[in-house]
Amino acid sequence: MKVACFSTKSYDRESFDLILPKHAHDFTYFEAKLDKHTVSLAKGFDAICTFVNDHLDASVLKKLNTLGVKNIVLRCAGYNQVDLEKADELGFKICRVPAYSPEAVAEHAFAMILTLSRKTHKAYNRIRDNNYSLEGLAGFNLNGKTVGIIGTGAIGHAFIKIALGFGCKVLAYDLIEDKSLKTLGVEYLTLDELLSQSQIISLHCPLTPGTKHLVNASTIEQMPDGVMLINTSRGALIETKSVIKALESRKIGYLGIDVYEQEEDLFFKNLSEEILMDEQIARLMTFPNVLITGHQAFLTKEALAEIAKTTLQNLDAIASGANLVNAIKYSY
Structure with a gap:
């Protein structure tokens, strides 16, 4: 899958690049945060990878849907930044990393x-x-x-x-x-x-x-x-x-x-x-x-490795149609 990775830093690239050869995915890294101004960068990709301060509100989800991007993997545990109701309405598949370290x-x-x-x-x-x-x-x-x-x-x-x-x-x-x-x-x-x-x-x-x-x-x-x-x-x-x-x-x-x-x-x-x-x-x-401190509690080598591993496994499951064990679903 072609994946647009938003809000990336050097430590993100290093942790993903280390194990990407074991997975059939092509990552493009963007330092920019995902929001209504940058969502167009996702054009031509099969999936996006986002972090805690990326915007996945209704307007961004609508634009992603228009661009044909229906797969989202969060490289974090929290998902309060996601409009789950709109994501469910538009048929997005969304996975997270429930426990990295x-x-x-x-x-x-x-x-x-x-x-x-x-x-x-x-x-x-x-x-x-x-x-x-x-x-x-x-x-x-x-x-x-x-x-x-x-x-x-x-x-x-x-x-x-x-x-x-x-x-x-x-x-x-x-x-x-x-x-x-x-x-x-x-x-x-x-x-x-x-x-x-x-x-x-x-x-x-x-x-x-x-x-x-x-x-x-x-x-x-x-x-x-x-x-x-x-x-x-x-x-x-x-x-x-x-x-x-x-x-x-x-x-x-x-x-x-x-x-x-x-x-x-x-x-x-x-x-x-x-x-x-x-x-x-x-x-x-x-x-x-x-x-x-500046949101660094998660920042250990072990946690970064687990985030990359689980995120790529989530993408593998989406690509193969397997059961999405880390899926986020909207509760009615």
Whole structure:
């Protein structure tokens, strides 16, 4: 199949090119993001390959349909960027990568916790300035702390195992409880109970209409003073303006985010020579207790290899008419 791959970086090309010879597909890489302005690049292709910030809304899907492109493979797990109703109406086949490396994201989330709790980012900068003072670098132990995990799928599960290894008390919330986690001592609570009892809260749930702005002024008020909040899932789980107010009042004591509600025009780009026009992220970066990374939690060699492998297997299945085990279907 001829495949147009959008939003590609060097690491995407390297991971795919390594195993492409084993598959009967011809990839053309585009650095451009897929949207209404770039969709015409898909002309003449059998399929497109997209990432988290590519647009697959109704207008783009209609244009793809007009161009004769009916196969879409996402090289990510989330699919909130896809208008599934319109895709189903137009007869698209869409597959995703449901689990590339849960450990990669879980480990990054915990790296953010360790960085914030021990202020290693500040220490690193001090040493580079030949400043060896320890003033203001006092942190806190993770052992014995209560950690609340919202979402106990594959990534949440991996995160919980790390937290237990640090000697944390683990609370969890999910619509479906994992019995295997209960046997490890994890306690499932209601969302309200988890929010009120957790000193550290880590988000590992998908973005849906029901979870958008899960963290808002009301839910923040339920949290303990000085809570640490970590988000490596989807940016819109957090209502940014409410979090900024909570940081200003010190209700939130620490914030670590690898995703951002308005990340589309920022992340995956080098904007070092540009003027930052996003006032909310600019404000977040003024807080000494905020750590931001640019959607890199997934970025390990192992995860990239699995993404390429599963994406190409999805294309193989589409081409051969086999059962699409990773298909995304619209639920009526």
